Amino acid sequence: MEYQNPTRTQSLNPDFISTLPQNIIEDILTRIPLQEALRTSVLSKKWRYTWRGMPKLVFTDKMVTLPSDHLCLQLKKYKLVNAIFHVLLLHNGPTILEFHCSFVHLLMESEFAQILSYLARGNTVKQLFIFSDNRSFKLPVSLVALQGLELVHLENCTLESPLAFHGVSSLTHMTFRNVEVSAQMLQRLISKCPLLQSFVLVSSI
Numbered sequence: 582m583e584y585q586n587p588t589r590t591q592s593l594n595p596d597f598i599s600t601l602p603q604n605i606i607e608d609i610l611t612r613i614p615l616q617e618a619l620r621t622s623v624l625s626k627k628w629r630y631t632w633r634g635m636p637k638l639v640f641t642d643k644m645v646t647l648p649s650d651h652l653c654l655q656l657k658k659y660k661l662v663n664a665i666f667h668v669l670l671l672h673n674g675p676t677i678l679e680f681h682c683s684f685v686h687l688l689m690e691s692e693f694a695q696i697l698s699y700l701a702r703g704n705t706v707k708q709l710f711i712f713s714d715n716r717s718f719k720l721p722v723s724l725v726a727l728q729g730l731e732l733v734h735l736e737n738c739t740l741e742s743p744l745a746f747h748g749v750s751s752l753t754h755m756t757f758r759n760v761e762v763s764a765q766m767l768q769r770l771i772s773k774c775p776l777l778q779s780f781v782l783v784s785s786i
Contacts, residue, residue: 601633611637612639615668616644634674654686662692669699676705683712686766692722701726708732717762723751735760742766747772756781 595737601609610632619630633656647653660683672758680700682693698721700706706727711720722743732754739761752774758781771777 605630607634607636610635612690614624615639616643619668630682631692633671636674636676636678637681638672638677638679640668640683641681642687646726654685656691658687658692661687662696665696666699667697669696674705676707679708679710680706681710681712683710685714688763690721693722697723697727701728705729708734709714710734711736711738713737716759723739740766742769748775750774751776753778756783758783 600661606628610621615638618635621628630633639659640659642657644664645657647657649728656688677700682696691707701723706729709724709727709730709732711734713736716737720735720738720740722741723745724740725743728749728751730749730752734756736758737760740757742765746769747770753776755770755774755777760782767782771780
């Protein structure tokens with residue numbers, strides 16, 4: 582039997598995970614649930630903080646599993662909001678290419694207003710996707726403060742008209758599905774977004 586030097590054998594099997602290019606690592610992270618992406622920090626020293634630069638962030642109510650009674654829903658909302666702010670506060674990427682947020686039976690209008698206000702500070706979000714379970718969810722007016730937006734996709738919510746709206750200069754694509762919005766607000770959106778290329782309006786009524 583041929584003898585193999587353990588040291589030589591180990592040198593021929595490097596840590597391939599740590600040697601992956603940064604763009605490949607980011608692509609891997611965007612293809613798995615956010616919880617799993619956070620857990621990759623234990624893989625190696627190189628991966629410890631890699632998730633902090635993820636260009637795509639997806640938050641859903643499924644991230645927190647609890648029974649559906651009232652007290653559990655309150656706890657679920659609390660944990661979900663904490664998770665979102667935890668990730669945003671540690672995120673150090675130059676740009677959030679996509680920010681997804683979807684929730685069912687969670688009354689978090691004021692909390693979501695704080696989230697959007699935080700995102701608006703850096704204007705780094707390029708694509709915003711918001712999914713709710715019914716039209717009673719009112720989007721905060723701070724939504725229009727995201728001046729770096731290029732794409733907006735809203736489903737099952739209400740968009741109120743802010744007192745002052747000067748448009749979103751970079752917005753090119755907009756989709757509203759089952760969104761309560763006034764004709765006046767639609768007119769303002771279309772007229773004050775000079776780069777708008779496509780606008781999709783779908784209603785179940």
